[in-house]
Amino acid sequence: MTRIPSKEDILAWVSDNPSKASKREIARAFGIRGPARLDLKRQLKELEADGRLSKRRKACRDPDSLPPVSVLQVERVDTDGDLVARPLERQGQEQAPSALVVPRSGDPALAPGDRFLARLEEIKGDTHAYEARVIRRIGTSHGKILGIFRKSDSGGRIVPVDKGASREWRVPPGADGGAKDGELVEAGQTGPRARLGLPHARIAACLGDPSRPRSVSLIAIHQHGLRDDFPHEVIAEAEAARPAGSGMRADLTSLPFVTIDPADARDHDDAVWAEPDLARDNEGGHVLWVAIADVAHYVRPGSALDLEARERGNSTYFPDRVVPMLPDRLSGDLCSLHEGVPRPCIAVRLVIDASGELIAHEFQRALMRSAASLSYEESQAALDGRPNDRTGPLRDTVLKPLQAAHAALRRARDRRQPLELDLPEREIVLDEDGTVRSVAFKERLDMHRLIEEFMVLANVAAARTLISGRTPLLFRVHEEPSREKIRALNEIAKAAGLPFSAGTVLSNRHLNRLLAAAAGTDDGALINLSVLRSMTQAYYSSRNFGHFGLALKAYAHFTSPIRRYADLVVHRALIRAH
Incomplete structure (x- = not known):
C-alpha cells in the first residue's frame, strides 16, 4: 500500500522545490501512483483551504514565498545605489518581500516605478529576501506630467513646463478633464509609449493660469523632481499612528518648556527651559x-514612512507652501510640540558654568508638555518690557532665566570665535493670491540668537555622547576653505583697502577681523558675500572633520527631526546608545 505523506512532509518538500510544486511532481517525488493520487489531491486541497499552500497555474507553493519567475516593480534606489523591487502580485497576508536587483551587462536601464519580469533566487541572512535578475522590462514609470494644455478639435496636447523637455503628450477626446486652453494642468501618461507619434495622457487636475503667482512654486517643485504627494501606504501608516503614552519615559511635564518659533510655524520640533544651577560647585552656572520631538517613536526603520522620509531627505520651503518630509498627521500633529499637549521627546539636560562652557549633559526619552507656543517677536517684546497676556506670566519665571543662560553661552561663543557673517535673511511677503507684496530684510532679534545657541549646544552634546560611546553617527562637517579661495579673498580685501592676513x-x-573692518563701510556687503x-x-559624513564655521571639533544635527532625516538618524543612534 502506498504511503501518503503528511501535510508537514508536503510543505517541507514544496519549500525545498518551489519550481517543481505541481501535483504531478509532488506525486512523483513521494512515489504515489494509481488511486492513492486521490488521497494526495485531498491533502493538497485541505492545505490550500487552510491557506498554507496556494495554487498557481496547476502548481502548489508556499503563499509566503514568491514563484521563481515574477513580475516586479522597482520601488526605490537604496543608499548604496542599488535598485530594490517588490512583486506586483501578493498572495499572502504580510508585506511583500523585497528583492535586490542584480544587474548584468546588456540589461535595460531601470528606474523607480518600472515593471519587469525577473528570475528570483531566495537568499538568506540578508536585508532582502530575494535577488532578482532581469528577464525583460515590461513597463516604465510614467510619473507625473506638469504642463500647459493646448486645446484642439482632436482633444489637445500638453506642452511641458520644463524647458529641458522636448516631448509633448497628446490628450485624446474625453481625457481633458475640462481643462481650458492655456491652463496649467497635471496629468498622467496612459498606455505604453508608442513607437511613432506622441504618447497619450489623461489630465488629472486643472491648476489654473500658469502666470498666476502661486503656479511658480508648483513649476519649481516639478522641475526639481520633488515628491509633493505621499504614497497611500505612507498616509495609511501616518493616520494609523496614535499619541505616545508615558511608558518607560521620564516625566518632564512639570517643567514649563516653551517653544519659540516664527509666528506662522506649524511644526514645533524643539522646546527650551532654563534655571540657575543651585549646585555649590557651579556658582553662576x-x-x-532642550526637548526635541521624538520622531523615531513614530517613524520606524524600514517602514513606509521611513523609506519615504529618507527619499525626501528634508522638508523644502517655498514662499507660499512647504513640501514636508513627513505627512501632516505627524509633522503638524503627533510629533509637533503643541502647547498644552503631552508629547514624546528626546530631552537633554545641559549644565554650563558661569563662562558658558558645557560641563555635563544627559539625554533621556521623556514626556513633556509645552507651557506656551511663542513667536520670536512676542518673546523679544516681553524681555524688552512689552509683555502681552501670553508672555506676561512667563517673563520672570521662564523668559528671563533663558536670557541669563544665553548671556553665559554668548561669553563662550565670543571666546570660540565662530564665523560672524552679517548676511540678513530676506523675507518674501505675499498677498492672499500669492502676489509678492514686498521683499524685506528680516529683523534679527536676540531671541533668534538665544534659540540658535541652545540648539548648537544640544547638537554638540549629541555628538559628544555618541563619540564617547563609540556609536556610529552622521557628523555635520564643514571643512576649512582652500588656500586658493583665501588668496582670492585676499585680493578682494586689498582692492577694498581692508587689511587681511590669513597667517x-x-x-x-x-x-572675523576682516568682517569687523568692513562693517559699516560701502564694501561691507561685498566682503561678507x-x-x-x-x-x-x-x-554629512560618518567621519569627523570638525565644523570650521562654528569653530567646533565635533558637531551633529539633532534638533530638527521633523524636517531633516539626518537628525532622525542621530536620534536613533542616541536611542541605541542608551
Whole structure:
C-alpha cells in the first residue's frame, strides 16, 4: 500500500522545490501512483483551504514565498545605489518581500516605478529576501506630467513646463478633464509609449493660469523632481499612528518648556527651559533643557514612512507652501510640540558654568508638555518690557532665566570665535493670491540668537555622547576653505583697502577681523558675500572633520527631526546608545 505523506512532509518538500510544486511532481517525488493520487489531491486541497499552500497555474507553493519567475516593480534606489523591487502580485497576508536587483551587462536601464519580469533566487541572512535578475522590462514609470494644455478639435496636447523637455503628450477626446486652453494642468501618461507619434495622457487636475503667482512654486517643485504627494501606504501608516503614552519615559511635564518659533510655524520640533544651577560647585552656572520631538517613536526603520522620509531627505520651503518630509498627521500633529499637549521627546539636560562652557549633559526619552507656543517677536517684546497676556506670566519665571543662560553661552561663543557673517535673511511677503507684496530684510532679534545657541549646544552634546560611546553617527562637517579661495579673498580685501592676513594656519579670528573692518563701510556687503563664497560646502559624513564655521571639533544635527532625516538618524543612534 502506498504511503501518503503528511501535510508537514508536503510543505517541507514544496519549500525545498518551489519550481517543481505541481501535483504531478509532488506525486512523483513521494512515489504515489494509481488511486492513492486521490488521497494526495485531498491533502493538497485541505492545505490550500487552510491557506498554507496556494495554487498557481496547476502548481502548489508556499503563499509566503514568491514563484521563481515574477513580475516586479522597482520601488526605490537604496543608499548604496542599488535598485530594490517588490512583486506586483501578493498572495499572502504580510508585506511583500523585497528583492535586490542584480544587474548584468546588456540589461535595460531601470528606474523607480518600472515593471519587469525577473528570475528570483531566495537568499538568506540578508536585508532582502530575494535577488532578482532581469528577464525583460515590461513597463516604465510614467510619473507625473506638469504642463500647459493646448486645446484642439482632436482633444489637445500638453506642452511641458520644463524647458529641458522636448516631448509633448497628446490628450485624446474625453481625457481633458475640462481643462481650458492655456491652463496649467497635471496629468498622467496612459498606455505604453508608442513607437511613432506622441504618447497619450489623461489630465488629472486643472491648476489654473500658469502666470498666476502661486503656479511658480508648483513649476519649481516639478522641475526639481520633488515628491509633493505621499504614497497611500505612507498616509495609511501616518493616520494609523496614535499619541505616545508615558511608558518607560521620564516625566518632564512639570517643567514649563516653551517653544519659540516664527509666528506662522506649524511644526514645533524643539522646546527650551532654563534655571540657575543651585549646585555649590557651579556658582553662576545654569541648567538648560532642550526637548526635541521624538520622531523615531513614530517613524520606524524600514517602514513606509521611513523609506519615504529618507527619499525626501528634508522638508523644502517655498514662499507660499512647504513640501514636508513627513505627512501632516505627524509633522503638524503627533510629533509637533503643541502647547498644552503631552508629547514624546528626546530631552537633554545641559549644565554650563558661569563662562558658558558645557560641563555635563544627559539625554533621556521623556514626556513633556509645552507651557506656551511663542513667536520670536512676542518673546523679544516681553524681555524688552512689552509683555502681552501670553508672555506676561512667563517673563520672570521662564523668559528671563533663558536670557541669563544665553548671556553665559554668548561669553563662550565670543571666546570660540565662530564665523560672524552679517548676511540678513530676506523675507518674501505675499498677498492672499500669492502676489509678492514686498521683499524685506528680516529683523534679527536676540531671541533668534538665544534659540540658535541652545540648539548648537544640544547638537554638540549629541555628538559628544555618541563619540564617547563609540556609536556610529552622521557628523555635520564643514571643512576649512582652500588656500586658493583665501588668496582670492585676499585680493578682494586689498582692492577694498581692508587689511587681511590669513597667517600660516587659517582661523575664524582672521576672517572675523576682516568682517569687523568692513562693517559699516560701502564694501561691507561685498566682503561678507566674498567670505561666504570662500567657504566650502557643509556636508554629512560618518567621519569627523570638525565644523570650521562654528569653530567646533565635533558637531551633529539633532534638533530638527521633523524636517531633516539626518537628525532622525542621530536620534536613533542616541536611542541605541542608551
